[in-house]
Amino acid sequence: VSHYDDARSRVRPVDETARAAAVEHQMRLTKPARSLGAVEDLGARLAAIAGVMPPPIPTPAAVAVFAGDHGVHAQGVTPWPQEVTTQMVANFLSGGAAINVLARQIGASVVVVDVGVITTLEPSEHLIDRKVRRGTSDLTTGPAMSLDEAGRALDAGAEVAALLVAGGARCLVTGDMGIANTTPSAALIAALTGRPSAEVTGRGTGVDDATLAIKEGVVRAAAARCAGLEPLAVLAEVGGFEHAALAGFITGAAAARVPVLIDGVIAGAALLVAHRLQPDVVGYAIAGHRSVEPGATAVLADLGLEPVLDLGLRLGEGTGAILALQIVEAAARILSEMATFDSAGITEKR
Amino acid sequence: VSHYDDARSRVRPVDETARAAAVEHQMRLTKPARSLGAVEDLGARLAAIAGVMPPPIPTPAAVAVFAGDHGVHAQGVTPWPQEVTTQMVANFLSGGAAINVLARQIGASVVVVDVGVITTLEPSEHLIDRKVRRGTSDLTTGPAMSLDEAGRALDAGAEVAALLVAGGARCLVTGDMGIANTTPSAALIAALTGRPSAEVTGRGTGVDDATLAIKEGVVRAAAARCAGLEPLAVLAEVGGFEHAALAGFITGAAAARVPVLIDGVIAGAALLVAHRLQPDVVGYAIAGHRSVEPGATAVLADLGLEPVLDLGLRLGEGTGAILALQIVEAAARILSEMATFDSAGITEKR
Numbered sequence: 213v214s215h216y217d218d219a220r221s222r223v224r225p226v227d228e229t230a231r232a233a234a235v236e237h238q239m240r241l242t243k244p245a246r247s248l249g250a251v252e253d254l255g256a257r258l259a260a261i262a263g264v265m266p267p268p269i270p271t272p273a274a275v276a277v278f279a280g281d282h283g284v285h286a287q288g289v290t291p292w293p294q295e296v297t298t299q300m301v302a303n304f305l306s307g308g309a310a311i312n313v314l315a316r317q318i319g320a321s322v323v324v325v326d327v328g329v330i331t332t333l334e335p336s337e338h339l340i341d342r343k344v345r346r347g348t349s350d351l352t353t354g355p356a357m358s359l360d361e362a363g364r365a366l367d368a369g370a371e372v373a374a375l376l377v378a379g380g381a382r383c384l385v386t387g388d389m390g391i392a393n394t395t396p397s398a399a400l401i402a403a404l405t406g407r408p409s410a411e412v413t414g415r416g417t418g419v420d421d422a423t424l425a426i427k428e429g430v431v432r433a434a435a436a437r438c439a440g441l442e443p444l445a446v447l448a449e450v451g452g453f454e455h456a457a458l459a460g461f462i463t464g465a466a467a468a469r470v471p472v473l474i475d476g477v478i479a480g481a482a483l484l485v486a487h488r489l490q491p492d493v494v495g496y497a498i499a500g501h502r503s504v505e506p507g508a509t510a511v512l513a514d515l516g517l518e519p520v521l522d523l524g525l526r527l528g529e530g531t532g533a534i535l536a537l538q539i540v541e542a543a544a545r546i547l548s549e550m551a552t553f554d555s556a557g558i559t560e561k562r
Numbered sequence: 563v564s565h566y567d568d569a570r571s572r573v574r575p576v577d578e579t580a581r582a583a584a585v586e587h588q589m590r591l592t593k594p595a596r597s598l599g600a601v602e603d604l605g606a607r608l609a610a611i612a613g614v615m616p617p618p619i620p621t622p623a624a625v626a627v628f629a630g631d632h633g634v635h636a637q638g639v640t641p642w643p644q645e646v647t648t649q650m651v652a653n654f655l656s657g658g659a660a661i662n663v664l665a666r667q668i669g670a671s672v673v674v675v676d677v678g679v680i681t682t683l684e685p686s687e688h689l690i691d692r693k694v695r696r697g698t699s700d701l702t703t704g705p706a707m708s709l710d711e712a713g714r715a716l717d718a719g720a721e722v723a724a725l726l727v728a729g730g731a732r733c734l735v736t737g738d739m740g741i742a743n744t745t746p747s748a749a750l751i752a753a754l755t756g757r758p759s760a761e762v763t764g765r766g767t768g769v770d771d772a773t774l775a776i777k778e779g780v781v782r783a784a785a786a787r788c789a790g791l792e793p794l795a796v797l798a799e800v801g802g803f804e805h806a807a808l809a810g811f812i813t814g815a816a817a818a819r820v821p822v823l824i825d826g827v828i829a830g831a832a833l834l835v836a837h838r839l840q841p842d843v844v845g846y847a848i849a850g851h852r853s854v855e856p857g858a859t860a861v862l863a864d865l866g867l868e869p870v871l872d873l874g875l876r877l878g879e880g881t882g883a884i885l886a887l888q889i890v891e892a893a894a895r896i897l898s899e900m901a902t903f904d905s906a907g908i909t910e911k912r
Contacts, residue, residue, distance in 0.1 A: 242653055243660055244767035248881070249854070249874025291911040299908040303592055308901025310593055314892050316899070417594035417911070504599070522872065523889070524599025531598070538888035539873070542664050549666075551658025558649040561641040561767070 215374065216366035216460045219467035226495035231260035234267070240552040244561075250518065254498065254543035261471050261496050266547040270383035270471050270540055273320040274376040275311060275530045276461055277304055277387030278369065280328030280453035283350035285392040289427045292417060294347075297391045298331045304389070304529075305336045311387055311529035318537055320385065325372055327365050328390075328453030342368035344453050351396060351434050351450045362448040365456030372457075373464025373472075383540065384465045384472045385500075386479035387530030388454045394505060395427055397481040399450035401507040402435035404443065404484045405514045409435055414477070414505035416526070443488035451485065458482030459489070466496035471540065473533035476503030476526065480511035487515060498540060500533030501525055565724065566716035566810045569817035576845035581610035584617070590902040594911075600868065604848065604893035611821050611846050616897040620733035620821050623670040623887055624726040625661060625880045626811055627654055627737030628719065630678030630803035633700035635742040639777045642767060644697075647741045648681045654739070654879075655686045661737055661879035668887055670735065675722050677715050678740075678803030692718035694803050701746060701784050701800045712798040715806030722807075723814025723822075733890065734815045734822045735850075736829035737880030738804045744855060745777055747831040749800035751857040752785035754793065754834045755864045759785055764827070764855040766876070793838035801835065808832030809839070816846035821890065823883035826853030826876065830861035837865060848890060850883030851875055 234256040239245055246252060258267035279301050285294050303309045304324045307316070315322045325340045326333055330347040333339060344364045348356035357365075373384055394416035401412045409432035415424055434450040441449060447456055459482045465472035466486075474483050474497050486493045494515050501521035502509060512519060520536035553560055584606040589595055596602060608617035629651050635644050653659045654674045657666070665672045675690045676683055680697040683689060694714045698706035707715070723734055744766035751762045759782035765774055784800040791799060797806055809832040815822035816836075824833050824847050836843045844865050851871035852859060862869060870886035903910055 241660075242650070242658065243877050247767065247875065247877040248660065249876070251873060251875070251885070293909050293912065296909055299906065300592070303901055303906045303908065306901075306906070308592065308899075308906050310591075310598065310896060310900055313895050313899045317892060317895055318888065417597065520873075521889075523601060523870075525597065525601070526599070527593050527597040535601070535889055535892060538668065539871075539885055542667060542885060545663050545667055546660060549658075549663045550660055551653055551656075556649065556653045556656070556658050558653065559643050559646055562643065 214367055215370040216463060219370040219464045220490045222467040223463060223490050223492045225492045226260035227263035228260065230263050230265045231256045233265035234259035234547055237547060241550045242553055242556050242558050251539060251543045254540055255547045258471060258544050262469055267544050268382060269544050272381060273383040273385050273537055274381035275315050275320055275322045275385040275387045275534060276372050277311060277324045277389055277529060278327050278454035278457040279324055279389040281330040281347035282390055282392040282396060282452050283348045284352060284395050284430060286350055287352055287426060287430055289395045289430060290392050290416060290419060292391045294330060294391050297329055297389055300389050301329060301333060305338055309529060310527055310531050314531055314534045320534060325368060325457060327368050327457045340372060348452055352430055355449045356451055357448050359444060359448050362444060362456045365453045366460035369457035369460025370464035373461045377468040377470055382470060384470055385530045385533045386458050386461065386475050388478040388528050390452055390454050393452050393454060393478050395430055396450055396452045396455060397477045398431045398507045399434035400455060400481040401484060401510050402431055403438035403446045403450060404488055405510055407510050412507040412510045414507060443485060447485050455482045455485060459486040462486040462497060463490060463493050466493040471498050472496055473498050473500045473536060475500055475530045475533040476528055477505035477508040478528055480508045484511050500536040503532060564717055565720040566813060569720040569814045570840045572817040573813060573840050573842045575842045576610035577613035578610060580613050580615045581606045583615035584609035584897055587897060591900045592903055592906050592908050601889060601893045604890055605897045608821060608894050612819055617894050618732060619891060619894050621891055622731060623733040623735050624731035625665050625670055625672045625735040625737045625884060626722050627661060627674045627739055627879060628677050628804035628807040629674055629739040631680040631697035632740055632742040632746060632802050633698045634702060634745050634780060636700055637702055637776060637780055639745045639780060640742050640766060640769060642741045644680060644741050647679055647739055650739050651679060651683060655688055659879060660877055660881050664881055664884045670884060675718060675807060677718050677807045690722060698802055702780055705799045706801055707798050709794060709798050712794060712806045715803045716810035719807035719810025720814035723811045727818040727820055732820060734820055735880045735883045736808050736811060736822065736825050738828040738878050740802055740804050743802050743804060743828050745780055746800055746802045746805060747827045748781045748857045749784035750805060750831040751834060751860050752781055753788035753796045753800060754838055755860055757860050762857040762860045764857060793835060797835050805832045805835060809836040812836040812847060813840060813843050816843040821848050822846055823848050823850045823886060825850055825880045825883040826878055827855035827858040828878055830858045834861050850886040853882060
């Protein structure tokens with residue numbers, strides 16, 4: 213049985229009754245109505261996700277960093293050598309990367325899932341080997357992957373989501389690593405939203421004008437080739453293994469009725485894929501932040517999501533998602549722990 | 563000896579050498595340059611505040627909720643009865659208010675400091691009695707407090723900051739409670755920034771148009787009366803006891819070289835007072851969020867501060883400040899714990 217197909221078939225719309233119960237309860241808490249703004253919206257979403265009011269506390273969280281390489285690297289879309297994907301995986305596994313620091317701070321776990329790194333990785337306690345192939349094909353010269361390979365990466369993501377939830381995670385965090393992966397992200401976003409390539413292609417790690425021009429040309433041609441394709445074919449044509457795996461991971465979270473924190477443009481592109489394959493997954497997705505990458509904003513607008521943070525981040529790894537966790541957790545605790553006007557004996561306004 | 567005068571005399575400019583060392587170190591960490599955006603700026607500020615690189619981790623945090631009542635309540639500037647200040651203090655002391663929930667979540671302490679509640683409060687473990695008077699005078703008919711009373715409230719704030727730091731707090735959080743206190747906040751902001759009253763007066767807990775018009779008229783007249791007054795006289799003329807105490811608290815944090823998280827418009831007005839009395843305090847202040855209240859944005863613009871969060875909050879109590887703590891702590895941990903390109907053996911970009 214396919215992990216992904218199983219997860220997709222189990223996704224249900226979020227629970228509007230639980231959401232309404234949360235909104236109603238928020239009006240009775242000892243604060244002026246709506247004075248916690250977006251934190252109240254988040255609390256109501258958490259109730260809708262879990263289907264219960266008050267919603268469960270969304271900790272501990274678990275980060276899955278899906279890692280893959282990209283054939284399009286050969287086109288000169290980034291100044292970073294491809295070996296950095298492998299080196300950064302080693303950094304994640306030894307605990308020195310930004311996502312490790314941020315996860316440790318709040319007691320979240322980090323696993324790395326190899327879905328397509330070009331090198332052979334040494335086995336390690338926090339590494340899950342689901343390598344589909346050693347890097348995608350160059351998306352400028354043909355499909356990045358076959359439909360079968362896309363399916364295997366989707367499966368890996370859905371499987372990891374289920375494993376983490378079975379292990380006690382109450383919130384999943386989307387992480388990614390893959391030198392050149394903002395290029396397939398922009399291609400997926402252009403193809404799936406219909407927006408012009410220039411509007412969704414950004415500087416990624418901070419590329420110069422000449423590299424940006426190459427990148428934008430690659431994205432334009434890739435998106436044009438996707439015209440008329442089904443979402444799964446678009447994913448295979450121009451996506452990366454980590455995008456496919458993240459789409460499966462997001463779907464797995466939705467199937468388990470667990471909130472999934474979306475990081476930047478890579479996770480955003482994956483969320484778009486997951487949404488086009490099963491629209492109800494978006495109800496389970498919380499946008500951790502607004503990345504500097506323009507494609508990330510295009511995804512938020514397309515799906516009607518408001519990000520929790522806007523800190524000018526563009527690192528990836530899941531960093532912008534996990535930084536939102538205190539606020540997401542607070543939204544749930546407000547609903548469980550705050551006194552009401554009645555319980556505290558407080559006079560309401562005239 | 564005056565706690566406030568002592569603290570003010572000990573405030574030094576933040577350490578630009580430590581800030582530069584942090585910025586330089588951030589360039590060597592295993593991430594694209596500047597990819598952590600505002601989190602990098604925060605980290606550099608924490609180094610400058612402590613005068614050491616890497617900066618100390620800013621936890622545990624301690625929240626002080628300064629509570630007071632306001633004679634201007636008689637003018638009908640809010641639909642909430644004045645007794646709610648006292649009732650909310652009881653809510654803080656029994657752990658049921660929003661600030662209690664948010665502080666417990668992250669292991670921060672909460673103390674309430676009575677600097678001017680109209681009622682007599684029962685002694686309680688987490689209540690500090692520094693009552694200056696039972697509410698300020700009505701600021702529409704004369705000075706809200708005497709200069710001596712302003713000084714006593716400033717002292718209470720500076721004393722509490724020193725007590726909390728001596729007790730182990732590594733980050734202070736500004737909290738407030740006082741029905742009607744957005745009115746004196748707006749008056750202080752209008753008087754100290756010179757901005758029009760209409761631009762800095764907001765709906766507070768959510769007042770209707772008629773109440774807003776009353777409030778704006780009160781603020782306009784109050785600010786006009788402050789023309790030509792020294793900052794301390796402005797504070798006494800139109801401020802509240804909690805504003806004065808918060809100004810002292812912020813100054814106490816700066817004297818101790820501990821970061822102080824600024825909440826919304828009440829703490830913002832207090833920061834403005836503290837700045838006008840000793841400009842170097844602003845280097846120690848981190849704006850937790852951008853409140854919905856327009857006066858809060860006027861303060862941020864006046865002092866050149868960028869808020870960490872923008873969540874549409876307008877509750878007060880310190881809630882918007884404490885919600886930023888994960889991000890502030892992360893900024894420090896990034897500087898202590900992340901691997902460098904050299905230490906992790908990672909190739910830099912071409």
